[in-house]
Amino acid sequence: MERIASKVILLWGVRRAILAILAGALGALALPPFSFIGALFVSFTLLVWLMDGAASAPGTGFFARWRSNFWLGWLFGFGYFVAGLWWLGNALLVDAEGFAWALPLAIFGLPACLAIFWGLATWLAGCLWSDGFGRLAALAVGFGLAEWLRGFLFTGFPWNTIGYGVMPIPLMMQSAGPIGIFGVSTLAVFVLSAPALLGTRRGLAGGLTLAAVLAAAHLGYGAYRLSAAPAPAPAVDAQGEQPLAVRIVQPVIDQARKMDNSDRVSVFEEHLALSALPPKDGARRPDVIIWPETSVPFILTQNRDGLTRIGDMLSDGQILIAGVVRAEDAVPGQPPRYYNSIYAIDSQGQIIGAVDKVHLTPFGEYLPFEDLLNSWGIGNVVEMPGGFTAGTRHALMTLPSGRSFYPLICYEAIFPDEIEPLVAGAAALLNVTNDGWFGDTPGPYQHFQQARLRAVENGIPLIRSANNGISGVVDAFGRVEQGLALNQKGVIDATLGGSPVPVWDSYGRQTHFWLIVVALFLIAGISRFGFKFRLN
Template sequence: MSGIRFWDPSDAPLFKQRVVDRDPKGRTTRSRWAPFKSAALLGWFWGFGYFVAGLWWLGAAFLVEADQFAWAMPFGVLGLPALLAFFPAFGFALARLFWLPDAWRILAFAFGLTVSEWLRGHLFTGFPWNNLGLALGQNLWLMQTASLVGLYGLTFLSLAIGAAPAVLLTGKTMRARWTAPGIAAGLLVGLAAFGVWRVPSEASPIVDNVRLRIMQPNLPQDAKFNPRNRDAIMRRYLTLSARPGRDGITATPTHIIWPESAFPFLLHRDAGSLAQIATLLGPGSVLITGAARMDAPLPGEAVGKFYNAIQVIDEKGTILGAYDKVHLVPFGEYVPKFLDTLIRAAGLRQFVHIPGGFEPSEKRTTLSIPGLPPVAATICYEAIFPGEILAEGPRPDLILNVTNDAWFGQTPGPYQHFAQARLRAIEEGLPLVRAANTGISAVIDPFGRSVDALPLAVEGVIDTSLPVAEPVTLYRKWSRFSLTATLAICLIILIARRRRQIPLL
């Protein structure tokens, strides 16, 4: 790295700065770190604006119980973006390390921010929400590239393609101005052509003898966790699950699916509620529902450990199996022990109505459900983590996501969550079945197409079939290798060009 020239006044007008140091005699000198500080500062302000614009809806969660949590709204709406902004600050500084005045700066920019986005998705338990790669993850044709390179590959492509037009303003010749945008446009057309080729014209085949009913109760969050509403909530779930669907079909479904944390009580310890569920289910049918559960307390403990879980119940009211959530939401489902002590000492409490919060499961497991192929279960937030939703071992044939986005009302949050979950289906080549309390509930085929869906803030049920899984995608086979190889090649090229200072055109 000793051959890298850290600063040249002719480099990148956007990154010019006036930060100076003074030597012992008072003479001004230019700090070799000044350009990186300037780039990092620019990246922080850019990131802060990006995250405030994309995450402002988090404030709705603090108003559900405003008397207890409204004071904390600034920390969620402004504090979290301020912290997350340090990731693009690092990405900008990393890009500045390899910055060149020609079109190769596009590659440096894409490299730096892709690295920072990967770090954001992994450090401190990770938070890859609204990753920049989702710019290519909304159009049906363009999003098919996720089956090859995944979310972080889309990140690199989105940044490189989106930044290419910048040289139109700085190129010294017609060729210098148009070559990079032309390559980017051609690449975009190529990605779309791949999507057209990959997505079949006909609907996906379906799994035999599977009839799904997804129930969306649309319960407001302030009522959902109130124990006084337990009987009314159970009646609503049972009534809604038993009524005819939108297509008028009354045939007994093989599988009824309820959303995350469906009850303000422990279902597995409530014999009466299990008996009511048994009366709902027909012969051979099962209920799959989100439900908190508690282990028996160990000797010396007052209460056992609580888990955010998915439970499977048969027509006899017997719990056949469960999946416990692995990736909990920091400060939403758990708080570090020392902070929890401070919060309680101040007379406050955390969001979740569970003493001490939930415990994470030690490892991800594949859920076995009678009548369904093996299931990759995810609860809420877990669906946003690419490459992490499948357990080790044989590949499942279905992604199940139960969630409760009622915290965020009718804001962009539930739409963003749905978009990220849908991209997991394309990455893995698996259908997605999603039950959300207030929406968006849906069945998505392995190509990201909606088989059926309920919109946000609507009460109802979906009666539908289950699409068949596609063969293992290239992303699943080579995901870690492909991203590492891409960034390594990019780094080698940037270092070589930065040392040689060879113009691109």
């Protein structure tokens, strides 16, 4: 290890830059569908040694080292985000004639922007760099703050936050309950970087001991939480009420078909046919049927026949929750406003509830700097006059039975800090999405994992309906109770019962995150400016 570390530390110029990119790209193997955690240990170990080289390079001044550290983080992040997000380009190939020219922007442009956050992470870490295990704490603080900022700056895009790479299974997901994804990410960087100490021998005993304690706490807490999980809900609860029976529809409609106006009727009929299938294996008739995001291929309020067909398909008392485009008349002389929404529709074909998507997708559902970009011939991927309009607030979808769902439409599920306290009154999170834009790529797997973590953080189950997958029912501990694989057409019949699992609320998780940052900052600061942490 010491010989490898020495070679990496002494690298310079182009070879150093190439290794930084490759190290970041390797780390993306920890993300779904691969979930190889070991890749992140190698990635961050190499990053520490590369930063050691920048810090010890002869003849470099203070500001030169800062600049070098920033570019190291940027190159590392560029490799990670290209390897982890290349599949975004698949959405542009759905209408290749209009958008294929933008492939380089999707595959390389977005990662280049996201990598700035990681450049800032290593820049900050470089300010606190030392020769003991305090430098691992500095790196953890830098990345923790960078990932937190990435969650909300410029509308936010916390996709593939580092912490997801160390939470591939429910045992390793439970730490998200008390400290959230950003707290897990911060501590994970410290643990993932710890093998670097084997190559430099400075701060070895103290650093490995602390890393081992953190890893053991992560796994131990997960085992404790799962061992304390309540038994499955009884067929009838104490009040004599049956658990809610839910049917999730996964139609697997190719995105090109969804965009073809001439095929809308057959697309609609496929959803109806799957919804009307008899329950399997003696399952109860569903109380609620759930369709994916934008599953209704026309404006439902302008198509009375569509509502009639839905009413005819539903039995008395059944409810359909469907992803729709909702139109709302604007001021006279202006085009309608369009919302990415869900409707609740009863067996009479009446719309009895609606919730709009609040956090829209840039360049997909709306165009930043629209007038300027339109003048350059750049438009939305989703064709809609004026784009979509954002909903004003998150709201529960409450059923006639009194049960409520907390809707997360599409990628709203990746924003943990945007889930409002009213989620405590919901029976489940409801994530409807259309990942058909991304085909058979890592994207749907990554999206599903992030939605699962929202269930763990909030202590309530998740119901997920995705056009081409991955759909499923996930319990409050992140365990998949039932699911349909990617591109597997069919339905899921499940029951939803039991009580919410007590967890820390969003304020508590944020408080714990900041306590972690402060503690690691103190370790890094004392190591840099005070006595050295050398316990070996």
